[in-house]
Amino acid sequence: MANIVPDSFKTDLLGGVFDFDSGGSTFKLALYTSLASFSTSTTAYTVTNEVSSSGTNYVAGGNTLTNNGVAISSNIAYVDFADLTFSSVTLTAVGALIYKDTTNEAVLVLDFGGSKTATNGDFVIQFPTADSSNAIIRLGDA
Numbered sequence: 001m002a003n004i005v006p007d008s009f010k011t012d013l014l015g016g017v018f019d020f021d022s023g024g025s026t027f028k029l030a031l032y033t034s035l036a037s038f039s040t041s042t043t044a045y046t047v048t049n050e051v052s053s054s055g056t057n058y059v060a061g062g063n064t065l066t067n068n069g070v071a072i073s074s075n076i077a078y079v080d081f082a083d084l085t086f087s088s089v090t091l092t093a094v095g096a097l098i099y100k101d102t103t104n105e106a107v108l109v110l111d112f113g114g115s116k117t118a119t120n121g122d123f124v125i126q127f128p129t130a131d132s133s134n135a136i137i138r139l140g141d142a
Helices: 007-014
Strands: 027-032 067-073 076-081 084-100 106-125 137-140
Touching: 007 106, 027 106
Parallel strands: none
Antiparallel strands: 027 084, 067 076, 076 137, 084 106
8 A cells, every 4th residue: 555645635625624834724643553444535534443542652543743834846835744753652553644633634644664663662753854855745736
C-alpha cells in the first residue's frame, strides 16, 4: 500500500472545509496497526486498527499536529507540520491518518512501508522538508 489522498479530502478542500493557515483548522495524527481498511474512499478518522493504548502513553485519536501554515514556491503551494513525537510509548504502527480534529474528516493516510516499533521510548513522525518538492501536502500545476 502507498500513501493515500482520500477523494473526500479533495472535494472538501475545494469546498472550503479545511483551513491550513496557521491558526486555522486543528489537525491530529492517529497511528494504525493495519492500513487495510483505508482507501481513496476513506472519509474520516476511525478507531478500527488504531494502535492499542493499553499499557502505553498513546491515547486513542492520536496527537495534535503543530501546523506551520501554508507557503508557496515555484508555483506550488504547500503545507508544513512540525515533527510529532509520541513520548515514552510502547507500540508498533504501520501507518497513520491525518485528520481534522473537530469533524474527524480524513486528510491523508501515511504508509510507513512496514512495521515501526517503539519500546518504552519515543515514536517520532518526521515530516519531509517543507518546500515545493517535498512537503507532505503540495498543490501545483500538473
